[in-house]
Amino acid sequence: MGIISFQGARSKTKKEHEAPIKVSDYMSRKLITFKPHQSVMEVIESLVKHKISGGPVVGENQELLGIISEGDCIKQLNESRYYNMPIQDATVEKFMVRNVETIDGNLNIFDAANKFLETKRRRFPILEDGKLVGQISQKDVMKAALKLNSQYWRDL
Template identity: 30%
Template sequence: MNIKDFMIQDVITATRSTSVKELLELLVNHKIGGVPVVDDENNLQGMISDGDVIRYLQPKGRTVYDMFALVLVSEKEDLMHKLDYAIDHKVENVMSGKDIFTVHPNDELEKALAIFAKHRFKKIPVVNQNYKVVGVVSRGDVIRYISTTLITKADEK
């Protein structure tokens, strides 16, 4: 099984100059958790996820639970101030630009499985030999593909 057999080819992307507000609109409107960051030629520059945005907005030294608890009690203005401040920041300030793992369309499914298992990513960019984004594969895509394959094989018996 190759990555090209189940990757999403209609890729939604952001650029380094996309604002946090525009990114959030993309994520919400498309019901996705992250996107590749590309340049004008569609070369991979990094990845950005909903988790990156949450970590960017999170006050230092606090857990997400603490942040929400404090918001409910006394720091609502602080979070709103941080949101107002960050909403126009660019994706390049928030994205992960190093240690980006990629797969190629002809790679075996096992390569994606190994990356998902070891690094706990939710989405992996699929790039061609020129490092241009040609697709993405998510954990859900892999699970659906495996499940469909197993169900089909079970039905054939």
């Protein structure tokens, strides 16, 4: 005959969401940004040096003008070779993507993860009052997942 244990009724634990779950809690605030009149070669050097795949292009007042990525730079390299044009003359504004989708810093990190899946984007800039204040990447979402314990994850 085995031992029978009775612990009685357990009180329901109150869900306490202590861990931050907003995009702004996990976004990068110290960004490497580029200016529209910078040369593409400068961008390539910066991307390689900082081991990043792209970055926002901003104006004088930190307003978001576009994004330039490794792919944009490779496109320029390819075109310069094909047309036999010097790459030193190529500027960011000619090759950046201007129609940039942003994400709200108050958005839930899980909704941001879904947005990454829907759009196939690698990063989203975050604006406040029209100025660039940060960027959330797929890697930032994965970092958030690691910080949130499994119980909290299930409760959402």
